[in-house]
Amino acid sequence: MRLTIERMTYGPDAIAHDEAGKTVFVSGAVAGDVVEAELVSDGASFSKARATSVVEPSPNRVRPTWPLAPALGCTPWAALAYPAQLEAKHANVVDALARVGHLADADELVAPCEAPGTPWHYRNKAELAYVRNGRHAALGMYAPDGRTVVKVDEFPLLDAPERGRESKLVKNVSGALAYLAGSHELEIERVGIRRSSRTGDVEVAIWTPTGAFPRAQARRVLEDVHASSIVRVMTKGPQKARRVIGVERLFGAGSWSERVAGGTMRLSAPSFFQVNTVGAERLVELVLAALEPAEDDVAMDLYSGAGTFTLPLARACDFVDAVESYGPAVRDLRRNLEDAGLDNVEATGGDADREFPDDEADVIVVDPPRAGLAEDVVRKLSEQSARAIAYVSCDPATLARDLARFRELGAFDPVSVTPVDLFPQTFHVETVTKLVRS
Numbered sequence: 001m002r003l004t005i006e007r008m009t010y011g012p013d014a015i016a017h018d019e020a021g022k023t024v025f026v027s028g029a030v031a032g033d034v035v036e037a038e039l040v041s042d043g044a045s046f047s048k049a050r051a052t053s054v055v056e057p058s059p060n061r062v063r064p065t066w067p068l069a070p071a072l073g074c075t076p077w078a079a080l081a082y083p084a085q086l087e088a089k090h091a092n093v094v095d096a097l098a099r100v101g102h103l104a105d106a107d108e109l110v111a112p113c114e115a116p117g118t119p120w121h122y123r124n125k126a127e128l129a130y131v132r133n134g135r136h137a138a139l140g141m142y143a144p145d146g147r148t149v150v151k152v153d154e155f156p157l158l159d160a161p162e163r164g165r166e167s168k169l170v171k172n173v174s175g176a177l178a179y180l181a182g183s184h185e186l187e188i189e190r191v192g193i194r195r196s197s198r199t200g201d202v203e204v205a206i207w208t209p210t211g212a213f214p215r216a217q218a219r220r221v222l223e224d225v226h227a228s229s230i231v232r233v234m235t236k237g238p239q240k241a242r243r244v245i246g247v248e249r250l251f252g253a254g255s256w257s258e259r260v261a262g263g264t265m266r267l268s269a270p271s272f273f274q275v276n277t278v279g280a281e282r283l284v285e286l287v288l289a290a291l292e293p294a295e296d297d298v299a300m301d302l303y304s305g306a307g308t309f310t311l312p313l314a315r316a317c318d319f320v321d322a323v324e325s326y327g328p329a330v331r332d333l334r335r336n337l338e339d340a341g342l343d344n345v346e347a348t349g350g351d352a353d354r355e356f357p358d359d360e361a362d363v364i365v366v367d368p369p370r371a372g373l374a375e376d377v378v379r380k381l382s383e384q385s386a387r388a389i390a391y392v393s394c395d396p397a398t399l400a401r402d403l404a405r406f407r408e409l410g411a412f413d414p415v416s417v418t419p420v421d422l423f424p425q426t427f428h429v430e431t432v433t434k435l436v437r438s
Helices: 082-099 165-181 215-221 277-291 310-316 327-340 375-382 396-409
Strands: 002-004 014-017 023-027 034-042 046-056 125-133 136-142 149-151 190-195 202-209 229-236 243-252 256-260 263-267 298-302 319-324 345-349 363-366 388-393 412-420 430-437
Touching: 002 014, 023 034, 082 396, 082 412, 125 149, 125 165, 136 165, 165 190, 165 202, 165 215, 215 229, 215 243, 243 327, 256 277, 263 310, 263 327, 277 310, 277 363, 277 388, 277 412, 277 430, 298 310, 310 319, 310 327, 310 345, 319 327, 327 345, 363 375, 375 396, 388 396, 396 412, 396 430
Parallel strands: 023 046, 202 229, 298 319, 298 363, 319 345, 363 388
Antiparallel strands: 002 034, 014 023, 034 046, 125 136, 125 190, 136 149, 190 202, 229 243, 256 263, 388 430, 412 430
């Protein structure tokens, strides 16, 4: 069928309508294209199709700078001009607030999408899949189907002080582990590479099940990578519920450091940190602008991670209650506080609902995972006497649901939502929402 693509979805696909008016989700197209497409599935309320040829290219269609981009799931929007990506992300946030949250003022609430960094070379981390075929092994990235692994020797999304060095880093790690696999039965789940152009740190993290592993040989073959840290992250459990059992230092520091928002953070391989450092700094600026913390304030940081917001708040406030459920991140947070000489933070490990702080906070920041806030956490936050809440979200749909819950409880109202593009070439977008007392 021939389809005119209308807009991008919050996902890798674009939206069109067939002759009967049914919604069609189209892969391989961008907004403004006229495409020939073949039907993939035909449901009762919508269909899925794959673009087979572009009949009339959109004015916003571009040739990706990375030839492999169309074949990979990590760059689904690479054929869409960057200004159009920002517009589409803004539209997706507005749509989620209106459709999911039923916020009639969504258009007025949502600011234009900010672009704090560059469209390419912005990531401080690369996640590589490991594939083995007999005695041969390689590192790669997943195709859009989420199953096929495409071998890669470069990753132009990775930050590097000199363009081109990122490709050498990925290629060297891949080659070293492929060589090691020729003489050892390696059980590798994935490989993470973190690099900071600010501190110069490079960490290679090899994720494996527990059990035997050629530690000395792995260290030796990875010497040419010039990493500051090489670690093995050991995991256990079923595929969909793997848990970290421990981290072995094979070489160097055993952790990775990054400078952000006027301080230095040190992170272990399992700990979360925003993949876009420049973007993370912009999030901190927006949170502090929303909260306007004062010297005598008590602050609360739920889902604090290793301290991206905790540390700046501790420097600005009298006291901070920080809660984080993930053990490695809690340990990193406590170490970062000690390294920074900050003793005005209570860092608590546990679920935000069960470990909700007893203190009455003046200002609050929440940065939950994609699932958003538990309903009971929204209720407990609404019972706080805080003057403002900054809600950092990575999913517009769960943000919209939670903002509707806040409004229903009548304690806090959203006054601004700022999308920030931490993930160019993808549909993902981060937002910072300011809520004030109703």
